[in-house]
Amino acid sequence: MIKLLSLSLPVFLSPYIRALMASKRTLLLCLLLLSLCLSVSTISSRGVRLVLTHVDTRADLTGVERVRRAADRSHRRVNGLLAAVAPSTAKTLRSDSGTSATAAVHASTATYLVDLAIGTPPLPLTAVLDTGSDLIWTQCDAPCRRCFPQPTPLYAPARSGTYANVSCGSKLCEALPRSSRCSAQEPRCGYDYSYGDGSSTDGVLATEVFTLGSGTTVHALAFGCGTDNLGGTDNSSGLVGMGRGPLSLVSQLGVTKFSYCFTPFNDTTTASPLFLGSLASLSSMAMSTPFVPNPTGARRSSYYYLSLEGITVDDTLLPIDPTVFQLTASGRGGLIIDSGTTFTALEERAFVVLARAVASRVALPLASGGHLGLSLCFAAPEGRGPEAVHVPRLVFHFDGADMELPRGSIVVEDRRAGVACLGMMSARGMSVLGSMQQQHMHVLYDLERSVLSFEPANCGEL
Numbered sequence: 025m026i027k028l029l030s031l032s033l034p035v036f037l038s039p040y041i042r043a044l045m046a047s048k049r050t051l052l053l054c055l056l057l058l059s060l061c062l063s064v065s066t067i068s069s070r071g072v073r074l075v076l077t078h079v080d081t082r083a084d085l086t087g088v089e090r091v092r093r094a095a096d097r098s099h100r101r102v103n104g105l106l107a108a109v110a111p112s113t114a115k116t117l118r119s120d121s122g123t124s125a126t127a128a129v130h131a132s133t134a135t136y137l138v139d140l141a142i143g144t145p146p147l148p149l150t151a152v153l154d155t156g157s158d159l160i161w162t163q164c165d166a167p168c169r170r171c172f173p174q175p176t177p178l179y180a181p182a183r184s185g186t187y188a189n190v191s192c193g194s195k196l197c198e199a200l201p202r203s204s205r206c207s208a209q210e211p212r213c214g215y216d217y218s219y220g221d222g223s224s225t226d227g228v229l230a231t232e233v234f235t236l237g238s239g240t241t242v243h244a245l246a247f248g249c250g251t252d253n254l255g256g257t258d259n260s261s262g263l264v265g266m267g268r269g270p271l272s273l274v275s276q277l278g279v280t281k282f283s284y285c286f287t288p289f290n291d292t293t294t295a296s297p298l299f300l301g302s303l304a305s306l307s308s309m310a311m312s313t314p315f316v317p318n319p320t321g322a323r324r325s326s327y328y329y330l331s332l333e334g335i336t337v338d339d340t341l342l343p344i345d346p347t348v349f350q351l352t353a354s355g356r357g358g359l360i361i362d363s364g365t366t367f368t369a370l371e372e373r374a375f376v377v378l379a380r381a382v383a384s385r386v387a388l389p390l391a392s393g394g395h396l397g398l399s400l401c402f403a404a405p406e407g408r409g410p411e412a413v414h415v416p417r418l419v420f421h422f423d424g425a426d427m428e429l430p431r432g433s434i435v436v437e438d439r440r441a442g443v444a445c446l447g448m449m450s451a452r453g454m455s456v457l458g459s460m461q462q463q464h465m466h467v468l469y470d471l472e473r474s475v476l477s478f479e480p481a482n483c484g485e486l
């Protein structure tokens with residue numbers, strides 16, 4: 025009943041919207057608010073299922089190329105994540121008018137793409153899914169000053185019946201991090217986001233109708249209408265932020281939970297599901313660990329920090345100082361769970377201990393993994409393939425939850441070269457649990473209780 029109403033309202037509204045805007049603003053506002061409430065309650069009560077596509081399943085790549093690209097991206101991603109929380113990351117940019125604007129730095133780098141639609145009538149949109157940032161944005165023909173090539177036509181506010189500007193004084197505008205450039209000459213809410221991987225978007229904050237999944241419409245969702253954008257080698261037209269801040273999709277929808285389940289890295293045919301709202305649910309066997317509260321103030325961030333207390337290889341708890349993974353009060357270090365990093369990055373002091381322990385258990389000659397971009401690789405035993413490389417049992421001990429990784433979440437194989445490599449890397453400054461180590465698991469972000477839960481799953485069948 026609720027769902028039917030929320031679906032039929034926008035259809036009913038669109039032909040009348042322009043007339044209403046001229047004469048009956050109040051009535052329109054009431055209708056929009058009413059349908060907003062209905063849509064949001066639909067998502068909370070019924071939930072939405074979306075489909076995530078891995079960026080590299082679309083292109084014609086070999087297995088080695090996919091590993092190489094994932095490793096390069098993971099390095100860029102971790103640097104971007106770090107840049108966004110490191111001190112003095114605010115970049116001073118010179119705009120055309122000669123005045124300086126401060127751009128907040130965020131982490132981007134696509135790994136998973138999600139399809140949605142924007143506006144009335146709905147225009148299809150492929151966006152990067154990012155659990156490490158908040159803003160939802162797309163390239164905008166308003167007109168566009170600089171746009172990168174995208175697979176679908178550009179979204180143009182003038183061709184949609186439901187576009188609205190966000191004013192400077194509004195709560196949504198104030199939720200932007202330190203970059204709002206409001207002035208008497210520019211009453212609209214400008215934003216300027218620079219991502220740590222070199223991509224950026226600059227434009228105005230606006231609201232629109234978005235269509236999620238098969239026909240769930242959401243009204244007045246705030247998004248960045250980007251008219252000066254850099255980046256986009258990944259076949260997307262923008263980004264959907266899923267972080268902990270007020271502008272993220274999940275915060276704006278007010279859903280209490282969301283979940284995803286990544287299909288195996290080497291499976292290029294099966295997409296990964298993403299659930300918003302009540303469809304996101306696990307069995308009673310799931311393990312749970314609390315999110316670590318984010319630092320406040322200037323280092324306020326969108327990240328989902330977890331408390332990693334130790335790592336076991338076979339039956340040995342590794343001698344790693346637990347403070348290596350801890351988030352400090354000033355916002356340094358820590359470990360985050362991320363959808364945009366493929367290979368888990370561990371703080372160097374921990375990675376070295378783990379690599380040594382794995383190498384001593386595998387007991388095979390080391391091989392070069394330079395062509396894959398990974399640092400710890402083993403040559404397959406004489407006359408056999410990389411699948412014959414024995415991999416030790418590996419467990420990440422989170423606060424209250426042990427995560428045991430299956431073999432396929434620990435190593436990647438290059439059959440032609442006959443090597444198997446640890447699918448993890450070393451980092452300095454923070455640690456990141458990547459998507460390869462989350463594959464084969466249904467991972468649920470319970471935003472209301474502030475806990476992460478997970479359980480093994482056959483992701484292609486959810």
Ligand SMILES: *[C@@H]1O[C@H](CO)[C@@H](O)[C@H](O)[C@H]1NC(C)=O
Nearest residue numbers: 079082083084175257258259
């Ligand atoms: C971009 O997407 C299109 C259509 O989905 C696909 O045919 C093409 O191969 C993709 N390109 C890249 C570089 O992934």
Ligand SMILES: *[C@@H]1O[C@H](CO)[C@@H](O)[C@H](O)[C@H]1NC(C)=O
Nearest residue numbers: 181186187188189190211212
């Ligand atoms: C948004 O603001 C621009 C610039 O002030 C204006 O031209 C446009 O008509 C506004 N759009 C709407 C839907 O109010």
Ligand SMILES: *[C@@H]1O[C@H](CO)[C@@H](O)[C@H](O)[C@H]1NC(C)=O
Nearest residue numbers: 288290291292431432435437
């Ligand atoms: C993916 O890797 C796993 C584990 O190494 C292996 O069992 C499986 O056959 C591989 N699948 C494909 C499609 O290569």
